[in-house]
Amino acid sequence: MNEYPDHSTLSRRRLLGLGATGAVAATLPASVIAQRPPAPDWPKPKQPVRNIIFMVSDGMSMGAFTLAEMMRKHKGMGPSHWRMLWDKPGVRRATCMTHSADGWVTDSAAAGSAWGCGEHINNRAINYTPDERTPEPIHITAQKLGKATGLVATSRITHATPASFIANVPTRDLEDAIAEQILDRNVDVALGGGAKHFPAELLAKHPDVTLARSLADLNAAANKTGRLLGLFHDDHCHYELDRPADLPSLRQMAEVALKKLENSNTGFVLQIEGARIDHAAHDNDAAGMIFDQIEFDETVGAVAKWAEDRDDTLIIVTTDHACANPGLTYYAESGNKSFDKLSKATRSFEWITQEFKKSDKSIDSLASIIETATSIRLDENELATLGKAAFERQPIDAFDIANGSLMTLGALLANHTGVAFLSPNHTADYVEVTALGPGSEEMPAFIDNIHLHSMMLAAMDTRVPD
Numbered sequence: 001m002n003e004y005p006d007h008s009t010l011s012r013r014r015l016l017g018l019g020a021t022g023a024v025a026a027t028l029p030a031s032v033i034a035q036r037p038p039a040p041d042w043p044k045p046k047q048p049v050r051n052i053i054f055m056v057s058d059g060m061s062m063g064a065f066t067l068a069e070m071m072r073k074h075k076g077m078g079p080s081h082w083r084m085l086w087d088k089p090g091v092r093r094a095t096c097m098t099h100s101a102d103g104w105v106t107d108s109a110a111a112g113s114a115w116g117c118g119e120h121i122n123n124r125a126i127n128y129t130p131d132e133r134t135p136e137p138i139h140i141t142a143q144k145l146g147k148a149t150g151l152v153a154t155s156r157i158t159h160a161t162p163a164s165f166i167a168n169v170p171t172r173d174l175e176d177a178i179a180e181q182i183l184d185r186n187v188d189v190a191l192g193g194g195a196k197h198f199p200a201e202l203l204a205k206h207p208d209v210t211l212a213r214s215l216a217d218l219n220a221a222a223n224k225t226g227r228l229l230g231l232f233h234d235d236h237c238h239y240e241l242d243r244p245a246d247l248p249s250l251r252q253m254a255e256v257a258l259k260k261l262e263n264s265n266t267g268f269v270l271q272i273e274g275a276r277i278d279h280a281a282h283d284n285d286a287a288g289m290i291f292d293q294i295e296f297d298e299t300v301g302a303v304a305k306w307a308e309d310r311d312d313t314l315i316i317v318t319t320d321h322a323c324a325n326p327g328l329t330y331y332a333e334s335g336n337k338s339f340d341k342l343s344k345a346t347r348s349f350e351w352i353t354q355e356f357k358k359s360d361k362s363i364d365s366l367a368s369i370i371e372t373a374t375s376i377r378l379d380e381n382e383l384a385t386l387g388k389a390a391f392e393r394q395p396i397d398a399f400d401i402a403n404g405s406l407m408t409l410g411a412l413l414a415n416h417t418g419v420a421f422l423s424p425n426h427t428a429d430y431v432e433v434t435a436l437g438p439g440s441e442e443m444p445a446f447i448d449n450i451h452l453h454s455m456m457l458a459a460m461d462t463r464v465p466d
Ligand SMILES: [Zn+2]
Pocket: 059, 108, 278, 279, 282, 323, 426
């Protein structure tokens, strides 16, 4: 699986993100092709690019961005680091299309692959085209240029978005295979969750890799040479609301990754993903989503600070797609009080679900668990509605996909907080891209997600003398 064309043979067509043949484009619906912006002709950056840092707030609708910004202000934290980037001289912004080869609404596998290999592919596939080609993921290209590579995520590190920079698999479900590829393909730093996909037999094949399982391990490994694998949960890492203090936050993982990768003589490519903004939006969990977005934003601040005095690093901050389109929708004083209520949340919907499974599973227990997590006591009518959805599986909402029990809980809490969601799914909305540093100068105002792959390739074509 490591047989890729040499970087020097990359065609101009590939560099422009058009794919090797017209075959993939032909699978796109005609209406999508008609709306795609033309591929930018990326010039070589004016400055040499040593490093690329690609930051993803997974599933971040602009509503999630807005709510996190407002919560920061409510807590006296000031504007978000991401928004403050927009005021910096030379920073570019674009609106970006997110569709996959087989639909307007993408999943994270196809969207990540658009960045990873520069082609539109079908949902669920990772750098694996509808005609069964396996185009080279960007981390392999970077390695061929001698660069170090890193993946940091709050999901399982084998999840679709980190996988999209290193793996080739026909379906994202093959996470054991993705774990093997992360190690076999020599990623230098991989930090996240997903320990269950790294059995002892696999780790034994890579004795050079330092394994970290806690914040203390991670900090101790920061000054060691050699490859680093950090696995901080069996499954996804905890939501920020639920995270124990002895496990690292996204910002802490990113800072250690930067500390290790900055030692590379020829630079590095690092993907950093706040993965659970998407998961909370799927659950219609407003507080879980807002506090993970705030942690992602703290990570943007840490990366911006790291790059402050450098002129050799391309930074891209974006999302792969919108999810569930949350929004504050109460007017005047009721809306003003929303952040008072949301800021009292101490736990995610995931925690509510786990606690409920351990309880006697009565509606009274559910009400108490919800109150502990959100500081909101549902009244009798609300509990009756939740009971119908959760215990009797009765449709509550006229929009059929909105009838899951968590979406019903989200809607009931919206009566208190004013933050409501469109659905439990991703949406086709355009998304924000912020880019700064050499290589970003010519980003047009409207792009397709595959163009970000082209931007990275164009940036990497400029070698930094050792
Ligand atoms: Zn999702």
